[in-house]
Amino acid sequence: MDTTEISNLSLTFLIVFVIIPVSLSYWFSLGLSKSIVWSSFRGVVQLFLIGYVLTFLFSIPDWQGIALWVTVMVLVATINASKRGGNIPKVRMVVFLIIAIIEVSVLALWLGFGYITFTADKVIPISGMVIGNSMIAIGLALERLQSQFKEERGRILAALSLGATPKQSSLMIVRKSLKAAMIPNIDGLKTIGLVQLPGMMTGLILGGVSPLDAVKYQIVISLSIFVSVAICAMLVTMVLYKTFFNDKMQLKVIDK
Amino acid sequence: METNSILRCENGSTRILKQLCFSIPENRITTIIGPSGAGKSSLIMLLNRLENLDNGTIYYKGNNINDYPVTELRREIGMVFQSAYLFDGTVEDNLKYGPSLQNKWDSKNADKLLDLVDLPSSYKLRAVTTLSGGEQQRVALARTLANKPNVLLLDEATSALDVNTTKIIEQLLERIQQEDDITMVMVTHNLAQSMRIGDFSLYLQEGKLIESGVTKELLDNPSTKELKNFLNIKKA
Ligand SMILES: Nc1ncnc2c1ncn2[C@@H]1O[C@H](COP(=O)(O)OP(=O)(O)O)[C@@H](O)[C@H]1O
Numbered sequence: 013m014d015t016t017e018i019s020n021l022s023l024t025f026l027i028v029f030v031i032i033p034v035s036l037s038y039w040f041s042l043g044l045s046k047s048i049v050w051s052s053f054r055g056v057v058q059l060f061l062i063g064y065v066l067t068f069l070f071s072i073p074d075w076q077g078i079a080l081w082v083t084v085m086v087l088v089a090t091i092n093a094s095k096r097g098g099n100i101p102k103v104r105m106v107v108f109l110i111i112a113i114i115e116v117s118v119l120a121l122w123l124g125f126g127y128i129t130f131t132a133d134k135v136i137p138i139s140g141m142v143i144g145n146s147m148i149a150i151g152l153a154l155e156r157l158q159s160q161f162k163e164e165r166g167r168i169l170a171a172l173s174l175g176a177t178p179k180q181s182s183l184m185i186v187r188k189s190l191k192a193a194m195i196p197n198i199d200g201l202k203t204i205g206l207v208q209l210p211g212m213m214t215g216l217i218l219g220g221v222s223p224l225d226a227v228k229y230q231i232v233i234s235l236s237i238f239v240s241v242a243i244c245a246m247l248v249t250m251v252l253y254k255t256f257f258n259d260k261m262q263l264k265v266i267d268k
Numbered sequence: 269m270e271t272n273s274i275l276r277c278e279n280g281s282t283r284i285l286k287q288l289c290f291s292i293p294e295n296r297i298t299t300i301i302g303p304s305g306a307g308k309s310s311l312i313m314l315l316n317r318l319e320n321l322d323n324g325t326i327y328y329k330g331n332n333i334n335d336y337p338v339t340e341l342r343r344e345i346g347m348v349f350q351s352a353y354l355f356d357g358t359v360e361d362n363l364k365y366g367p368s369l370q371n372k373w374d375s376k377n378a379d380k381l382l383d384l385v386d387l388p389s390s391y392k393l394r395a396v397t398t399l400s401g402g403e404q405q406r407v408a409l410a411r412t413l414a415n416k417p418n419v420l421l422l423d424e425a426t427s428a429l430d431v432n433t434t435k436i437i438e439q440l441l442e443r444i445q446q447e448d449d450i451t452m453v454m455v456t457h458n459l460a461q462s463m464r465i466g467d468f469s470l471y472l473q474e475g476k477l478i479e480s481g482v483t484k485e486l487l488d489n490p491s492t493k494e495l496k497n498f499l500n501i502k503k504a
């Protein structure tokens with residue numbers, strides 16, 4: 013690959029780009045200067061750290077690097093996504109299992125079809141994309157599920173009073189939660205490449221890969237992510253809607 | 269008035285309700301009155317098991333209600349709430365909800381049900397969002413009647429409506445009660461309403477059943493100081 017190296021010196025000139033929004037913020041008294049500086053700084057440091065971590069992971073035996081980092085990613089994603097689940101019982105356990113199962117299945121498919129080899133520099137970035145997107149979808153699904161159970165309490169009671177089972181009575185809000193979880197990916201797929209080139213494709217093209225080869229990778233990735241997101245959202249809502257009911261088909265009281 | 273009781277509660281208690289003993293006469297309208305927060309909604313939801321007793325027993329037609337399959341009990345003991353809580357879609361989508369759960373819906377039923385609540389059959393295809401508050405509550409009533417319940421529970425079902433609409437719905441309820449031999453249990457904070465359509469009444473305060481009896485006697489001649497106070501406050 014004929015990659016253009018970015019020198020450290022040229023990188024520091026990026027500070028100029030940060031100064032512009034900071035000055036604008038001062039000028040219009042937006043009160044954003046501090047967060048612009050802080051998030052830029054944090055982003056840069058975080059990425060450099062990840063760079064070093066990845067360098068290290070790629071230097072140790074592949075299976076060790078993969079096992080270590082995939083575990084870290086699954087755990088971080090679990091903690092992050094479960095936060096949106098508030099006080100749903102067993103939410104962490106369920107989310108962990110779902111993300112882990114999806115990650116292992118997607119990996120098995122990719123390796124099985126020979127899209128990638130079992131090397132850290134391939135498995136880790138791809139796992140990151142699958143896990144990251146699943147995390148966001150699960151978070152959205154959980155958030156919507158919780159708020160819907162609160163907002164739609166009356167209609168669920170009405171459905172139960174008409175003889176519906178918990179499953180039947182929550183069908184409407186399970187659907188809404190699934191939709192909320194999948195809409196970002198559905199919209200993303202519809203306009204893919206037209207508005208914004210996906211990050212990975214941009215990276216590959218900048219790195220010297222031909223656009224068509226980059227496209228093939230992108231198709232495999234986008235579809236894998238889409239399927240993972242759909243399955244994650246379905247599993248998490250189908251498993252967790254039950255926790256809002258007791259075994260007498262009654263809606264539990266939500267304290268707070 | 270001699271009647272059988274269709275629902276009976278013995279020593280029932282929950283976190284909110286204490287020592288409940290009462291019976292609901294069959295084919296009559298029983299009203300439950302009392303200050304807000306007294307536990308009226310909690311009590312009525314015990315009857316179709318939307319909530320559970322911690323202690324004691326409720327009998328429906330002589331059998332412990334826990335011995336019925338929950339969904340079957342809820343079909344026999346229907347409920348209408350203060351809000352209509354209609355589902356998204358058309359009026360017919362709502363009417364067929366209960367029967368469809370058992371694959372028992374016949375689209376001819378829609379006309380009958382709408383007729384029962386005095387709505388024209390052209391309303392079938394209306395989106396529920398286009399209906400007025402009173403119309404929505406009638407659709408909610410028809411939706412519950414679609415299950416052909418023996419008992420109808422009403423929790424402040426008219427309190428969100430204006431005076432005229434309330435009276436129209438009351439007449440509707442009385443007619444349905446008489447024509448179809450339905451037992452009604454009606455929570456209301458409206459004493460005049462209780463007087464107009466109640467046969468029997470229960471007075472509830474702070475989770476306790478204070479007094480009960482034939483509505484007119486109870487409201488004209490309360491025997492407890494609690495109910496006397498409540499009636500005085502309401503009059504003032
Ligand atoms: N979901 C709930 N969680 C906690 N307390 C509740 C809940 N619903 C009702 N209560 C309490 O139970 C008592 C009785 O409420 P409710 O049955 O709604 O009374 P009413 O219908 O007579 O106004 C009230 O003190 C109320 O604060």
Ligand SMILES: [Mg+2]
Pocket residue numbers: 308309310424
């Ligand atoms: Mg109430």
